[in-house]
Amino acid sequence: MVNHWRIPLPEGDVLKLTAEKLGLALIGKPLIAAELRWPTVAGANLAGATATSATSYGKHILIRFDDNRTLHTHLRMEGFWKIAQTGTPQARGSIAAKYSHKKKDSGANGGPLEIRAILVNENWTALGIALGMLDLIPTADEPKLLSHLGPDILDPNFKQVGAFIGAQRLTNFNDWPICAALLEQNTVAGIGTIWLAETLWTTKTYPWRKVSQMDDAERVELLRTAANLITRSVEIARVKGFSAVPRRAHGQHRNYCVRCQTPIQVSALSGPSGKPDQGSFDRIVFWCPKCQSA
Numbered sequence: 559m560v561n562h563w564r565i566p567l568p569e570g571d572v573l574k575l576t577a578e579k580l581g582l583a584l585i586g587k588p589l590i591a592a593e594l595r596w597p598t599v600a601g602a603n604l605a606g607a608t609a610t611s612a613t614s615y616g617k618h619i620l621i622r623f624d625d626n627r628t629l630h631t632h633l634r635m636e637g638f639w640k641i642a643q644t645g646t647p648q649a650r651g652s653i654a655a656k657y658s659h660k661k662k663d664s665g666a667n668g669g670p671l672e673i674r675a676i677l678v679n680e681n682w683t684a685l686g687i688a689l690g691m692l693d694l695i696p697t698a699d700e701p702k703l704l705s706h707l708g709p710d711i712l713d714p715n716f717k718q719v720g721a722f723i724g725a726q727r728l729t730n731f732n733d734w735p736i737c738a739a740l741l742e743q744n745t746v747a748g749i750g751t752i753w754l755a756e757t758l759w760t761t762k763t764y765p766w767r768k769v770s771q772m773d774d775a776e777r778v779e780l781l782r783t784a785a786n787l788i789t790r791s792v793e794i795a796r797v798k799g800f801s802a803v804p805r806r807a808h809g810q811h812r813n814y815c816v817r818c819q820t821p822i823q824v825s826a827l828s829g830p831s832g833k834p835d836q837g838s839f840d841r842i843v844f845w846c847p848k849c850q851s852a
Contacts, residue, residue: 568633570711570748571791572800573614576639580621580684581612583641587679594629595674596692604629604677604694615710616747620700621677628697631675634690642683649683711748712792716785720746725777728769736772736780737765737843738827749784752808753791755844757784759807764852765843766829807844820848 568576585608592604607623614620619639621629631637642648675686686692695703708727709720724746731739739745740754749757758765761783772780791803806815810822825843826832834842 568617568635568637569750569752569788570614570616571753571788571795571803573617573619573633573748574712574792575795576633577612577614577619578796579641580619580639581609583682583684584609584612584621584677584679587681589677589679591676591678593676594692594694595672595676596689599692599694602694609677614712615704616707616743617750618704618707618747622697626697628695628700629675629677630691630693630695630700630703631686631689632691637674637689638687640685640687642685644678644681644683649678649685706744707747708743708745709747711746711753711781711785711788717782721778721781721785724781725774728772728777732768732770734769735766735827735829736763736769739769740780740784741827746781746784748788751842752805753784753788755808756787756806758850759844759846760787762849764850765825765845767852807846810844815846815849818846818848820846823847 588608589605592607594600594602594604604623604627607625607627609621610624611622612619613622617632619631619633621631623629631639640648673685673687674689674692675684677684677686693703709716709723711720713720727745728736728739731742731745737754737758740749740757741751757763757780761780763780769777791800794803806817807822811824813822814820815822822844823830823846824834825845826834827841827843830845830847
């Protein structure tokens with residue numbers, strides 16, 4: 559039986575490694591061709607520009623160029639970047655065709671999955687497929703673009719600084735269950751349903767506990783745990799791929815909790831008895847009814 563909830567969604571760890579791969583392919587080599595297939599930037603010309611860095615912030619990717627412009631993309635639910643050797647069939651778009659019959663595009667233009675960004679240097683071609691957001695902005699405007707987001711969960715200083723900022727921002731959602739508040743990117747950027755579930759399971763936290771019922775120390779520890787788990791995911795996936803990253807709660811529906819042998823359950827953000835909507839992945843919570851009891 560196919561488990562629909564095992565499909566990985568792009569969270570901070572996925573974006574981190576995606577940015578690293580883009581950097582390895584693009585940095586230091588001038589673009590010999592580029593095309594942005596997005597209405598607001600369709601006429602932009604990046605040919606001749608050289609990428610100087612590629613980084614992630616939460617669920618966002620920023621590719622900076624030496625002409626003081628930044629290509630900003632967001633994967634949303636369906637998007638991804640693929641790297642192919644310049645001149646090969648994969649670089650000419652067969653990668654996108656491979657996926658187009660499997661699922662529909664949730665991005666701006668609708669229809670089958672399609673290439674929305676093409677960045678070509680003499681060695682590598684980067685294809686942005688089914689991207690959910692694409693902007694080309696002055697690099698100096700990056701802080702303005704990201705100003706609504708909380709601290710990046712993968713920032714090296716997160717555990718020393720960002721966790722305290724995020725813990726304070728959580729209090730803006732005092733009446734919310736912690737499972738919903740952690741998904742708000744203006745609290746902390748980079749946590750999605752996978753690391754929501756893993757963090758709450760690791761800390762034995764009842765997913766629908768109100769934020770107001772947690773003290774400062776509990777909120778900070780929760781966010782530090784999330785940072786540790788996502789950082790560890792990056793370290794493992796960088797070497798072995800994301801399939802090697804252990805999951806104790808997320809995607810373990812009908813399996814037994816490795817800690818107490820109780821069957822893992824899947825519920826909705828609205829409450830433990832809520833039925834998850836399989837078509838809306840950000841509304842799903844995996845949890846252990848015994849380890850994480852109210």
